[in-house]
Amino acid sequence: MKKPFSLAEFRNKSVHIVGVTGSEGSAILRLLTQEKFKNITVHDYSPLEYSERSFKVWHKGIPLRDRNNAFKIFAQDIKTVNKNFGNDYLKEIESGDIIFAPQSWRLYKRQNVPLLEAHQKGILFCSLTSLYLDLSPAKVIAVCGTVGKGSVSHLIYDVLKGSGKSVYYGGNDTWNIQSLENITSLSREDYLVLEVSHRQLQEGLQKGPFIGVLTNIYPNHLDETGLEEYKKLKYSLFTSQLSSDFAVLNNDYKDISDLAKEIKSQAVFFSTKDLKLNTKYVQIIYDYFMRNKSNHLIENIIATGAVLELLNISVEQTIKEISSSKSLQARMQKIAENGEIEWYDDVKSTTPWATLALINKLGNNLILIMGGKTKGIDYKDALKEIQKRVLKLIILESELRSEASKYLMPGSYMIAGTLKDALALSYKEAKKGTKIAVSPGAAFFYTDFIKGKSSIRQILYNL
Template identity: 35%
Template structure:
């Protein structure tokens, strides 16, 4: 087979897992690579890559001199698709593409794509685990799991690949997956997209290129998600936590599946280990998609009722003085924080704040104000004043504590001081983390570390009964 990549000049925009994935793939094809990133070399992780094989253009003015001299531009998801420099190069004939677009071109197996504002990781992992339990040759990639291009040597025509897909990845797609799963669509990444319309339109690419042999499963409870059914030629199914649909749904506390002549009773919502009604949507989505992919009902039930969730998503960290600590650091917008609040009935201390994503917090303020169990709010990070104004405007009468950019140890200590016994301390920030942490994972990990350290200090030492000379 002819290698059409050989000796091509390729710009890789944005380093990280995505950049490493494409750089390693292209080097094997004999490509001349230049890596561009707005960070300096000491801010980037090149520990697993030999930079002598490529050219580096780094720093704040990294694309100042344009991209017109390249044959291809591979854009990382975090790099805005319509930067003037990218658009100008494209008009000059440079091909603008991405890892996910290349993967869709090269993947010999069947792709299940999952998108939405939140719940993508949970739903994708559930689908993956169900199909694995059903004996499928299945892989998990995209924003979660393994870098997708490294999967290619392992894949066959019988393989299944579950991809978690963000609006960043979908915005310029020209192919859609065989099974498209559309979760809740609200609002996010307004610091990246020019407006909400562009954000929603980017998501629609997941169904626009489907054909009559494909499948689309959509969240019936959100108008934007439901309306995707008008944009696809695929067979359409739905999922809902509010009522009966053609697909999977919750009815009177029971999870059901109806995609044909028989209605299957999957089980009761109260038996799920995942907390929160928002997770009923994710579970129903995974049930619908995995069944349509060929999983047996037995395989579905076994996974759904044993799945404990993902790290940094309403994750129970530990207990100190009767207070349970939950890490929901992945919650980077108001909608997911609202869902997290609704997952608890116990007295709640809520940790909010971080860096500004340009989101509206008035709706969250109203939800907090009318909630009967949010006793304390601890505000951290750059956006503290914005969130404080939103909750005060909504009439919140609980205690508000502003801790600025205190370390997590101080934040956790404050939670212990103000949260009543049998209460909940919940890190669900409602915004990004970049003012204080590298990312949401570091924020969540620091929170967990602080809880564990404080718990160890609070635990009384017990004299050893073992003979030291023994």
């Protein structure tokens, strides 16, 4: 887009929403229906009769009552629009003046040929992230990075909420209801915290956040894009900022520190390696959490602190709220213990670096379960490091298991066909004081090993 999205400009235009049962699509439909858009066509790959099931799968992290209520609203919304479900998916998509597509649409090339053709013809595409940034009158804090963006964005949200601020959350996290329907009622006194993935930046931005945060960058999603393009997408969150905005950057990564030379916004650095770069405020937080136990990684904690200092939250309040903030669902989350063994759900860790962060946090007396798709990442060094640092390593049959066979000695790790088998094997191998964690270190673990099957908790209950 060449200018920020305007509700008034497109209210009477032909609008198409793709993947409408998903977290992004349903949120966009809710906003546009609420704003009295006249000509909306929605598309979904699932047949209409399966729309409830599809909606609830894509909103899986929301409590059951909230999920049921959200579906009731969604069911009312789709009554008022044109529907292309199942075999009619993407029918007449090129008739749209603007297309709202989910961040994942490029991953499904076979199903989305008409969408790709529409994109190539220059039909206007817009993302959920653009809508948030273009329409929000509130102060927007947007967090991106390979690892930690979800944790940092939730920590910022928790501290602001605990400090009595009016704060909303949205973006990449599909485990929570989006805040998009509230966007037009926000004020300049409110805060909006966004978790932003690289895919949500592929349609480009016209307006940057008041505060952008870059947690780190590792080679990731190389099956989708080259490393330089991946970095460029992450950096684009900052290139659209103004000189009155702030970029909170992790100085421990040279590529990130160099970004400060290329942007208009004011760079604020944090570091776990060069402590003198931290402000006094951030260093107080660093020192406190190095002495005291926390659910969160120190790198995520000081990134959060750097943001809260800019928002004039006292250091005492920030420490208090971080101390009481719980782990995210499926992110280093302790889900069970029996007095001898602890179990952790870390399913959201989809890179080897996130899994290494888990090991750093939990220690080496750990039985680790991994598996999934490798996204073109070079696993050689990471797998060797992981295998060396854990008590036992179990890898599910997957692309990652094939990678492990190249780099790890036979017998240095165990193989399981299903998550149930892996958890049973880990329980058999565990001794008093052992921790067991499901931390895939690769992509699509939920889809391949949990979706439509038993959850980790259900399997543990029946062990």
